[in-house]
Amino acid sequence: MPQNTARMLQTHPNPASVFDQGALAECIDACFECANVCSSCADACLGEHGHLMHLVHCIRLNLDCADVCGTTGRVLSRLTQPDLNVMQAQLQACLTACRACGDECERHARDMNMEHCAVCAESCRRCEAACARLLEGMGA
Amino acid sequence: MPQNTARMLQTHPNPASVFDQGALAECIDACFECANVCSSCADACLGEHGHLMHLVHCIRLNLDCADVCGTTGRVLSRLTQPDLNVMQAQLQACLTACRACGDECERHARDMNMEHCAVCAESCRRCEAACARLLEGMGA
Amino acid sequence: MPQNTARMLQTHPNPASVFDQGALAECIDACFECANVCSSCADACLGEHGHLMHLVHCIRLNLDCADVCGTTGRVLSRLTQPDLNVMQAQLQACLTACRACGDECERHARDMNMEHCAVCAESCRRCEAACARLLEGMGA
Amino acid sequence: MPQNTARMLQTHPNPASVFDQGALAECIDACFECANVCSSCADACLGEHGHLMHLVHCIRLNLDCADVCGTTGRVLSRLTQPDLNVMQAQLQACLTACRACGDECERHARDMNMEHCAVCAESCRRCEAACARLLEGMGA
Numbered sequence: 001m002p003q004n005t006a007r008m009l010q011t012h013p014n015p016a017s018v019f020d021q022g023a024l025a026e027c028i029d030a031c032f033e034c035a036n037v038c039s040s041c042a043d044a045c046l047g048e049h050g051h052l053m054h055l056v057h058c059i060r061l062n063l064d065c066a067d068v069c070g071t072t073g074r075v076l077s078r079l080t081q082p083d084l085n086v087m088q089a090q091l092q093a094c095l096t097a098c099r100a101c102g103d104e105c106e107r108h109a110r111d112m113n114m115e116h117c118a119v120c121a122e123s124c125r126r127c128e129a130a131c132a133r134l135l136e137g138m139g140a
Numbered sequence: 141m142p143q144n145t146a147r148m149l150q151t152h153p154n155p156a157s158v159f160d161q162g163a164l165a166e167c168i169d170a171c172f173e174c175a176n177v178c179s180s181c182a183d184a185c186l187g188e189h190g191h192l193m194h195l196v197h198c199i200r201l202n203l204d205c206a207d208v209c210g211t212t213g214r215v216l217s218r219l220t221q222p223d224l225n226v227m228q229a230q231l232q233a234c235l236t237a238c239r240a241c242g243d244e245c246e247r248h249a250r251d252m253n254m255e256h257c258a259v260c261a262e263s264c265r266r267c268e269a270a271c272a273r274l275l276e277g278m279g280a
Numbered sequence: 281m282p283q284n285t286a287r288m289l290q291t292h293p294n295p296a297s298v299f300d301q302g303a304l305a306e307c308i309d310a311c312f313e314c315a316n317v318c319s320s321c322a323d324a325c326l327g328e329h330g331h332l333m334h335l336v337h338c339i340r341l342n343l344d345c346a347d348v349c350g351t352t353g354r355v356l357s358r359l360t361q362p363d364l365n366v367m368q369a370q371l372q373a374c375l376t377a378c379r380a381c382g383d384e385c386e387r388h389a390r391d392m393n394m395e396h397c398a399v400c401a402e403s404c405r406r407c408e409a410a411c412a413r414l415l416e417g418m419g420a
Numbered sequence: 421m422p423q424n425t426a427r428m429l430q431t432h433p434n435p436a437s438v439f440d441q442g443a444l445a446e447c448i449d450a451c452f453e454c455a456n457v458c459s460s461c462a463d464a465c466l467g468e469h470g471h472l473m474h475l476v477h478c479i480r481l482n483l484d485c486a487d488v489c490g491t492t493g494r495v496l497s498r499l500t501q502p503d504l505n506v507m508q509a510q511l512q513a514c515l516t517a518c519r520a521c522g523d524e525c526e527r528h529a530r531d532m533n534m535e536h537c538a539v540c541a542e543s544c545r546r547c548e549a550a551c552a553r554l555l556e557g558m559g560a
Binding site for chain 3: 476477481488490495498502506509513515516517520
């Protein structure tokens with residue numbers, strides 16, 4: 001996790017109590033990284049002139065996943081008076097978006113040797129797993 | 141629905157087929173309106189000097205709801221090769237965020253006579269209902 | 281302007297004083313509409329299978345313009361203790377993004393008869409003009 | 421810069437040519453970090469019960485800066501067929517938002533010993549400087 005992002009959690013006046021601190025920090029970090037990587041992957045796919053026709057579904061899922069992960073990261077990093085139902089539902093949406101985008105990117109990494117899709121699939125898998133861990137900790 | 145937003149759905153090369161067109165347009169409109177109204181309500185609450193201490197939870201839920209609704213509106217208005225699991229999970233998160241924020245704003249509208257919270261509660265209820273209708277149509 | 285978005289400005293505890301109220305409301309409305317229409321236009325272009333190769337620059341500008349307009353709409357609709365330098369610089373960025381995207385969409389509307397680009401160009405022009413009016417009112 | 425975010429720039433089919441690669445990567449990283457830290461700082465300020473009244477302007481600038489930096493990070497990390505006027509204007513807006521928010525946070529770090537504001541001021545200064553370097557490289 002980038003140093004200052006981690007320090008923000010530590011200097012917050014109301015440190016979170018519902019979640020395991022380490023699992024929460026890891027999930028926030030995974031969400032923001034995945035948001036940025038998915039936004040980049042949509043753009044990299046858009047630049048693949050020879051393969052563009054085959055990357056339409058991938059670009060669409062990248063854009064969805066970028067928005068969903070960014071929103072999830074923001075919701076999770078707000079520690080003041082959280083609503084657990086909102087967090088749980090948004091984590092579930094994030095896990096679902098990361099799975100769909102990770103599956104699609106993995107396919108292009110394997111079948112078309114797309115390196116940016118390989119990196120993106122890795123970020124999606126990491127974020128999917130981090131969401132699953134937080135959801136498990138909530139008893140969901 | 142603002143005229144040009146509606147026209148974008150009509151001029152799309154692949155008009156949606158899974159959803160009832162009217163229910164989809166209504167939900168996209170409700171999501172974007174709720175996103176903007178919640179962002180304004182967070183700011184209006186922040187300007188309520190005498191009552192600020194009592195509005196902390198409201199501001200927090202407004203910020204969450206603004207982000208969640210904005211992301212849901214974007215995901216729903218992408219008609220090209222959608223992933224229904226992602227849409228369904230994000231709709232569920234949106235319904236949950238709108239319910240939490242609508243409940244909180246309703247309380248402040250009633251107990252503290254906050255007019256901006258009354259307007260915001262109305263937008264949250266409308267968006268919650270629109271999400272519920274789309275989810276129902278998906279058999280969720 | 282959608283009814284509840286307009287009512288939020290009216291029920292705010294600190295109504296804006298720097299800007300002409302009508303011009304501000306019109307610009308906020310134009311920013312949010314343009315954000316949503318540009319996000320839709322990126323998706324519609326992505327669905328234009330036969331023309332996709334010629335729409336890469338358009339999709340890219342649509343995505344930029346959607347993000348820039350959405351951020352500008354949020355900054356402008358925060359009335360509590362605003363910073364005029366931030367507003368002015370963000371308005372200038374928004375005007376620039378709308379001009380670039382409007383020019384590109386106009387070209388595709390004319391040369392390829394793309395209806396969604398015609399609608400999008402209209403929203404971009406309206407937002408560009410609304411930003412110019414606010415900037416003029418600031419003496420910028 | 422988080423490893424996968426850096427790898428996305430390296431695996432892009434059209435690596436940027438206008439900007440110095442190192443300066444660009446640093447600026448994208450600074451924008452996304454500042455966006456996340458500012459969103460956290462708004463929330464941490466909101467949790468400072470005893471000082472809340474004095475943090476209203478800070479929260480407002482944090483929210484603006486979070487949105488502006490997030491949008492700037494996305495625009496900069498799109499390498500496919502960029503529009504330099506849009507990048508330059510958005511960089512200028514980002515520099516302005518970071519300066520305003522950094523000044524305000526610095527004051528609270530010094531006068532009220534707010535640690536989260538000290539961290540946030542650091543991220544704002546780093547992002548302001550990174551934007552200035554890119555703008556300089558563009559001859560702006």
